[in-house]
Amino acid sequence: MARYRPEKGPKQYWQEYKVPYRRDTVVLDALNQVKAEQDGTLAYRWSCRMGVCGSCGANINGVPRLTCETFLHDFKGQELVIEPLANFPVVKDLVVNFEDFMEKLVRVKPWIIRERESPVEEGEYKQSAAELERYSQYSSCINCMLCYAACPVYGLNEEWLGPAATALAYRYIEDSRDQGKKVRFPIVHDMKGIWECTLVGECSVVCPKGVDPMLAIQKTKILGAMEAPKSILNPQTLKAILPRGGQ
Amino acid sequence: MSQKKEYPELPRKKLGPGWWLGNRHYTVYMVRELTSFFVAVFCILYIYQVVVLASAPGSYSQYLDLLRNPVMIGFSVVALGFTLFHAFTWFFLIGKVQPLKFWGWTSTPVQSLIINTVLLVAISLVIIDLFFMGR
Numbered sequence: 001m002a003r004y005r006p007e008k009g010p011k012q013y014w015q016e017y018k019v020p021y022r023r024d025t026v027v028l029d030a031l032n033q034v035k036a037e038q039d040g041t042l043a044y045r046w047s048c049r050m051g052v053c054g055s056c057g058a059n060i061n062g063v064p065r066l067t068c069e070t071f072l073h074d075f076k077g078q079e080l081v082i083e084p085l086a087n088f089p090v091v092k093d094l095v096v097n098f099e100d101f102m103e104k105l106v107r108v109k110p111w112i113i114r115e116r117e118s119p120v121e122e123g124e125y126k127q128s129a130a131e132l133e134r135y136s137q138y139s140s141c142i143n144c145m146l147c148y149a150a151c152p153v154y155g156l157n158e159e160w161l162g163p164a165a166t167a168l169a170y171r172y173i174e175d176s177r178d179q180g181k182k183v184r185f186p187i188v189h190d191m192k193g194i195w196e197c198t199l200v201g202e203c204s205v206v207c208p209k210g211v212d213p214m215l216a217i218q219k220t221k222i223l224g225a226m227e228a229p230k231s232i233l234n235p236q237t238l239k240a241i242l243p244r245g246g247q
Numbered sequence: 248m249s250q251k252k253e254y255p256e257l258p259r260k261k262l263g264p265g266w267w268l269g270n271r272h273y274t275v276y277m278v279r280e281l282t283s284f285f286v287a288v289f290c291i292l293y294i295y296q297v298v299v300l301a302s303a304p305g306s307y308s309q310y311l312d313l314l315r316n317p318v319m320i321g322f323s324v325v326a327l328g329f330t331l332f333h334a335f336t337w338f339f340l341i342g343k344v345q346p347l348k349f350w351g352w353t354s355t356p357v358q359s360l361i362i363n364t365v366l367l368v369a370i371s372l373v374i375i376d377l378f379f380m381g382r
Contacts, residue, residue: 006254062269090257097256152273155262199340200276218344 001034002083004090005041012090015039019072027067027082028056031094044094051208054144058094059083064149064206085149087158098145104161105143108169108187113180125177138171138216140209147203147213153196160196161188163203163213170216173223189224197221279336282329289326338363 004012019030035042046056049068056067088096147163169188172178194217203213267277299310342359
């Protein structure tokens with residue numbers, strides 16, 4: 001296991017642990033066993049133990065996974081190499097700093113934007129099953145950050161908006177109740193936005209909730225490409241770019 | 248937003264030049280990207296061929312002699328292989344990103360790959376028939 005204890009020294013180091021396991025033992029159980037029985041200094045995040053909270057991610061044998069969903073039995077006869085999620089600064093041991101993502105998450109405005117809020121008396125904003133289907137899978141994101149740890153584009157360029165934030169932006173762009181496309185498009189189509197994605201696709205492979213951020217990013221690219229001609233033909237744009245004010 | 252930290256964090260690790268060798272998916276992605284180099288070189292050679300064809304007749308026969316060179320034949324075979332790999336991997340990705348939808352049926356990536364390949368062969372045959380079989 002990769003250890004980093006800043007109070008003890010500035011470098012990461014390796015420490016080996018042996019844990020007993022049964023068929024239903026997951027990596028999180030092993031971490032808890034180490035913490036309780038062998039080494040109380042070990043630091044890691046966890047909460048729900050059932051793949052819902054998204055807080056227990058770690059790189060296991062080089063692949064980002066939720067420790068609560070990774071069975072030791074699947075690695076029978078092998079050594080497990082457990083490291084903090086890649087592409088993030090490490091606070092301590094397996095605890096990483098997500099501040100960068102939290103800032104990006106807020107930037108895409110992950111809430112329903114209305115041009116005019118309807119009074120409660122007018123009732124709810126109705127939506128058909130087909131309309132729900134358009135964005136439903138992207139609502140399942142648990143912000144576990146496995147997709148960021150798996151994305152080499154994010155690894156190479158920290159400025160990149162990244163898979164989960166873009167998938168969430170797309171979730172609201174596709175929501176029939178939302179009217180914030182004009183607000184979100186400049187954010188996701190920014191130079192640090194979706195066009196940075198080069199279609200590696202590993203974000204979708206590692207997602208524990210079956211969300212497909214790669215698909216969301218490519219669909220956002222398509223939407224942007226469809227919108228571009230409209231914005232060029234917009235009278236205000238024509239007025240700005242044509243000689244004699246578009247006359 | 249950031250608060251002063253009592254202990255320093257370990258900065259995020261930078262990816263080294265060999266980052267794409269540690270994971271099979273990364274390697275396939277990188278090979279797909281690298282094959283575009285051969286696609287580009289083949290396109291440049293093809294455009295040059297058209298330019299030579301439009302110039303004096305003697306220069307075109309010289310160019311054909313160059314293409315008969317074993318090195319050029321070898322390059323063409325390699326470029327063809329890489330171009331097909333590039334095309335097929337993209338057809339598969341297109342199937343993921345923009346599946347075909349007809350009357351409630353949605354294509355899988357493999358079905359898109361097959362449909363696109365059939366279309367590629369059909370269009371190629373039409374072009375061959377139009378330009379070469381009519382002579």
